[in-house]
Amino acid sequence: MKEFTYTIEDPNGMHARPAGKLATYAKQFDADIRVHAGEKESDGKRLLALMSLGATCGTELHFIISGSDEEAACEQLERFCRESWGRGE
Amino acid sequence: MNTADIKNEKSVRYHGVGISNGCVSGPLRFFRQRRKMGRIRACGDQREERARFEQALLRTREQLDTLQRRAIREIGKKEAEIFEIHAMMLEDEDFLEAVQGALDDGACAETAVERAAEKHAQALRSLGDPYLSARAEDLHDVATQLLRQLSGERPDGDLSTEREPYILVADDLSPSETVTMEKSMILGFVTFGGTPNSHTSILARAMGIPALVGVGAVSEDCDGAYALLDAAEGTLTVSPDAEERCAFEEKQREVNDLAREHDRYLRSLINKPAITRSGRKILIYANVGEGREIAQALLNGADGVGLLRSEFLYLSMDRYPTEDELFASYHDVVQSMQGKRIVIRTLDIGADKQIPYFALPQEENPALGFRGVRICLAREEIFKTQLRAILRASAYGNVSVMVPMIVSEDEVRACRVILNECMEELEREGKKFDHGIEFGIMIETPAAAIMSDEIAREVDFFSVGTNDLTQYTLAADRQNPLVERICEENREPILRLIEMAAEAIHRHDGWIGICGELAADLHLTQRFIDLGIDELSVSVPYLLGVREKVTECK
Numbered sequence: 001m002k003e004f005t006y007t008i009e010d011p012n013g014m015h016a017r018p019a020g021k022l023a024t025y026a027k028q029f030d031a032d033i034r035v036h037a038g039e040k041e042s043d044g045k046r047l048l049a050l051m052s053l054g055a056t057c058g059t060e061l062h063f064i065i066s067g068s069d070e071e072a073a074c075e076q077l078e079r080f081c082r083e084s085w086g087r088g089e
Numbered sequence: 090m091n092t093a094d095i096k097n098e099k100s101v102r103y104h105g106v107g108i109s110n111g112c113v114s115g116p117l118r119f120f121r122q123r124r125k126m127g128r129i130r131a132c133g134d135q136r137e138e139r140a141r142f143e144q145a146l147l148r149t150r151e152q153l154d155t156l157q158r159r160a161i162r163e164i165g166k167k168e169a170e171i172f173e174i175h176a177m178m179l180e181d182e183d184f185l186e187a188v189q190g191a192l193d194d195g196a197c198a199e200t201a202v203e204r205a206a207e208k209h210a211q212a213l214r215s216l217g218d219p220y221l222s223a224r225a226e227d228l229h230d231v232a233t234q235l236l237r238q239l240s241g242e243r244p245d246g247d248l249s250t251e252r253e254p255y256i257l258v259a260d261d262l263s264p265s266e267t268v269t270m271e272k273s274m275i276l277g278f279v280t281f282g283g284t285p286n287s288h289t290s291i292l293a294r295a296m297g298i299p300a301l302v303g304v305g306a307v308s309e310d311c312d313g314a315y316a317l318l319d320a321a322e323g324t325l326t327v328s329p330d331a332e333e334r335c336a337f338e339e340k341q342r343e344v345n346d347l348a349r350e351h352d353r354y355l356r357s358l359i360n361k362p363a364i365t366r367s368g369r370k371i372l373i374y375a376n377v378g379e380g381r382e383i384a385q386a387l388l389n390g391a392d393g394v395g396l397l398r399s400e401f402l403y404l405s406m407d408r409y410p411t412e413d414e415l416f417a418s419y420h421d422v423v424q425s426m427q428g429k430r431i432v433i434r435t436l437d438i439g440a441d442k443q444i445p446y447f448a449l450p451q452e453e454n455p456a457l458g459f460r461g462v463r464i465c466l467a468r469e470e471i472f473k474t475q476l477r478a479i480l481r482a483s484a485y486g487n488v489s490v491m492v493p494m495i496v497s498e499d500e501v502r503a504c505r506v507i508l509n510e511c512m513e514e515l516e517r518e519g520k521k522f523d524h525g526i527e528f529g530i531m532i533e534t535p536a537a538a539i540m541s542d543e544i545a546r547e548v549d550f551f552s553v554g555t556n557d558l559t560q561y562t563l564a565a566d567r568q569n570p571l572v573e574r575i576c577e578e579n580r581e582p583i584l585r586l587i588e589m590a591a592e593a594i595h596r597h598d599g600w601i602g603i604c605g606e607l608a609a610d611l612h613l614t615q616r617f618i619d620l621g622i623d624e625l626s627v628s629v630p631y632l633l634g635v636r637e638k639v640t641e642c643k
Contacts, residue, residue, distance in 0.1 A: 015220050016174045016227070023177065025571065047177045048184060048209050051224060054216035076571075084574070 001066040002074035006081040013056035016047075018085050023047045025080050031067025033077070044077070101311070101327045105279070105304035107320035108290045112341040113256065113276040113299050114334075117327065119312040120259040120266075135192060142188060142198040145238035149179060152234060156265055162378055162628050166606070171227070172265075178231050184209055198239055206232035219284055230263035256318055258307055262289045272298075273385060277318045279325055281306050301325055319344075355633040359390035363639040365618055371639045374432075374626035376604055380422045385629045390636060393430035393487075395552060395626025396604040397422065399475070400436060403444050409471065415478035423486040430487045432552065432602075432626075433479050434531070435472065437461050437493040456560065461494025466503055476511045480522040489527035491552055496536040498543045504528075505547060529599075533557035538586035541593035551594045552626070553587050555605025562586065583607070584616060591621040602626055614638045 010018060014037075026033045026044040033044030037059050042049040044063065055061060061081075065074045153176045160169035178184060187205035196204065210225035254276045261282040262270075267289060275298060280289050283302035293300035299320035307325070317326040317337045321344055326333055363371045374395030375386035386394060402410050402418050423431060438444055439460020452458040465472035479490050492504050508528060515522050532538050533554035541551070556567070562582050565572040587603070594601045602624030607613055609631040617625065618639070627635050 012220060013218065016224050017170060020174050020177050028571070043182075046182050047174070048181045048212075048228075051221055052209075052212045052216070054218060054221065056218065 001064065002070045003062065003064045004074060004078045005060055005062045006078065007060045008055055008057050008085075010085055011057050013059065014050060014053055014061075016051065019047055019050040021084070022077070022080065023050060025077060026073070029065075029067070029069050029073035029076075031065050031070045031073045033073060034064045036062040036064065099328045100330050100333060101308075103279075103301075103304045103307060103325040103327070105301040105323055105325065106285055107323040108278075108285060108293045108300040108302060109297055110321045110344065111277075111297075111299035112317070112319050112321070112337065112344050114315070114317045114337065114341070115276045116253065116255050117258050117279070117307075117311050117314055117316050118255040119309060120257055120262070135195070138192055138196075138198045138201070141239060142192065142201065145198065145202075145235050146179065148238045149231070149234050150176060152238075152265075153179065159378075162376070164630070174224075175227060175231050175265075178228055179235070181209075184228075199236055202232050202235045202239070223284060226261065226263070230265060233263065234265060256316055258311070259289075277301070277320070279304060279307065279318065355637055358633060358636050358640065359388075362392075363636045365639060365642045367643050369618065371618060371622070372602070372624035373632060373636045373639065374430075374602065374604075374624055375632060376626050376628050380418065380425065382629060383422060383425045386632065387425075387427065387429075389629055389632040391429070391629075391632055393432075393624075394426065395432050395602050395624055396491075397431055397433045398437070399433050399479075400438060400444070403436065403438070406446075408446055409474070412474045412478050412481075415475060416481045419478055419482035420485055423482045423488055426486050428487060430489060432489040432491050432529070432550075432604075433482075434491045434493055435462070435475055435479070436465055438464065456557075456566070462492050462500055462504065463494060465492070466500065469507060472507060473511055476508055477515060480508075480511055480515055480526065481520055483523035483526045484521035488523060489529060489550065491529045491531060491550075493531045493554070494533060494557075495530045495544070496534045496540075498540060498547060501530060501544055501547045504530075531604075532587070532590045533561070533605075535562050535586060538590045541590040542596070545590075545593040545597040545599060548594075548599060550599050551590050551601045552624075553590065553601070553603045553605060555583060555587075555603060555607035558586065558605065559583055559607075580607075580613070584613075584620065587617075587622070588620045595621060600624065609635060611635070611638045615642045618642050 008014065023045055035042050035044045035050065035053065037053040037055040040053050042053050044050065063074070063077060065077070067073070153172050157169050157172035160172060184205055187208050188201045191201035191204045192198070206228050210228045213221045213225040213228070216222075254274050256277045256279060257275050258279045259281070261280045262278070277298055278289050278293050278300035280300070280302045281304060283289050285302065289300060290302055299318055301318060301320060301323060304325060307327075311327045314328050317329050317333065319337065319340065326337070329337065363373050365371065372392045373390070374393045375382070375389075375391040376396040377383055377386055377394055378398045379401045383394065402415060419433065437460070438447065439449070439455055439458060443449060447464075449459060449464070459467075476490070479488065482488060490508070492501070495501055505528065512522065512524070527549040529548045529550035529552060530537065530544065531554045532541065532551050534557070537544060538558070545551070559576050560566055563575055563579055565575040567573050567576045591601045600623040601621070603617060603622055604626040608625045609627040611634065614625070614635065625635055625639075
């Protein structure tokens with residue numbers, strides 16, 4: 001199992017575009033990807049579920065990844081969060 | 090904001106949130122939507138309902154792709170992303186599971202879709218975030234499209250037959266409704282619901298059209314009434330009296346003078362050639378996908394059409410169009426050009442841009458597969474039919490013909506041979522055509538750029554398709570979020586290939602244009618001019634901006 005946390009810096013929070021990109025990234029991997037935000041939890045590969053987390057700017061997201069390609073998945077997702085989220089929005 | 094002040098017996102004033110400043114006046118036209126298709130069918134057996142749903146899902150997916158392509162062309166890449174989100178919502182596992190669950194409970198496909206959409210829309214609305222609440226509407230838009238597919242109904246509330254410009258009034262507009270609307274007639278938008286984050290607002294902003302959202306209900310009695318829309322004040326005055334009209338007109342002059350100063354400056358460029366400060370003339374052409382966009386292109390000062398995507402007739406039919414049908418449609422297009430040059434690109438389809446009756450095989454890797462000129466050379470009869478139609482249309486204007494997806498001079502020669510055969514046939518049959526018709530190719534593979542010196546001997550012009558050239562040069566698909574940055578951050582290799590092609594074609598006294606998305610990138614305009622580009626072809630909304638930029642370049 002791999003995990004990391006990321007605090008949302010995008011003023012718009014977990015809105016449709018990043019949620020869509022996050023789900024697209026996550027879907028490339030076999031590993032099970034869970035995203036926790038406070039008490040809520042979502043499958044990282046599902047757009048509507050991610051949006052329903054209601055995560056806003058400042059919310060801490062906790063990613064828990066487990067499966068055969070967890071290493072790569074963790075690295076990619078973390079990089080996406082830190083480098084691309086909200087870029088050009 | 091749900092107030093309507095009764096000013097006197099006639100005039101009524103509504104308040105809302107103004108989007109993109111500006112003052113417009115004109116008749117109100119109500120766009121009537123039927124959100125609920127809700128004709129609950131007697132339910133077939135579950136297997137049948139499931140099959141109906143699957144079929145509707147497939148069709149809706151195709152429709153979203155079409156809408157996205159159209160939005161990219163007409164509004165902009167970023168605004169078009171919403172349709173990608175819609176596609177993801179459509180295929181979201183939770184949504185599909187909810188549909189499945191309802192079907193298992195014995196619901197018909199329509200009810201299942203409505204229940205599933207409402208369940209998730211409710212979840213998004215309950216978060217209390219205005220942005221996510223707006224996305225609940227997106228989910229309803231997706232559901233409405235599914236329901237339309239299920240019922241086979243066409244979208245209603247069609248205002249496409251309106252002859253005079255009007256202020257559009259609607260409950261709220263969905264992205265699909267906004268994109269399919271004929272925008273040239275719309276002076277402004279008024280929506281009962283909607284927020285500054287809703288699509289009507291986003292699109293109004295992108296198109297620079299004044300809008301008023303969240304006005305509450307406007308009485309249907311106002312349909313057709315003359316009204317004043319002041320987006321800066323956030324007011325709509327229906328049936329104004331003489332005094333109000335007078336005051337508005339004065340304000341309109343002030344606000345619009347300012348807002349339109351730049352616009353007017355741009356408009357002043359329309360009939361002037363785009364000449365750089367050092368005196369070089371650059372042709373500004375338009376990319377168009379169907380005939381009716383040409384009028385818009387010419388109104389926005391296009392010097393010609395640099396890319397006519399000739400697929401439109403093929404796409405609208407369920408069999409191969411005949412030569413006469415093709416000729417009739419190209420003839421109309423050519424005539425509407427008022428003598429200006431129009432470059433018609435021959436069929437550019439492939440496994441990623443399917444036309445069902447072509448019955449192309451599914452491919453592992455369509456971008457590198459059987460597409461464009463490869464299909465035309467393999468299925469010569471299709472190619473000849475189209476070339477003959479284009480040649481016949483060339484008698485009525487200034488037509489150039491252009492072939493996509495070239496990789497070698499052999500392909501170019503093969504095309505040339507077929508074109509010559511078509512000319513000889515038409516000559517024998519006594520049919521008119523332009524004997525000096527220009528013949529060119531797209532530069533969209535690295536091979537074509539590298540071999541451009543040899544290829545240039547065979548053609549009159551090149552047109553660079555930067556979208557494909559980028560993806561083939563960098564081995565990166567722009568649609569793939571994992572690699573899109575590679576495309577954005579590596580312009581230099583593309584520019585060097587363009588430079589090779591430009592030098593080659595100029596050595597052979599031809600001309601070169603750019604018709605891909607990069608042509609509209611104002612950061613690159615100076616560079617393109619330095620490389621010797623003669624023509625930039627962009628979609629209609631970018632025409633004036635590029636023209637302005639060229640006049641500022643060295």
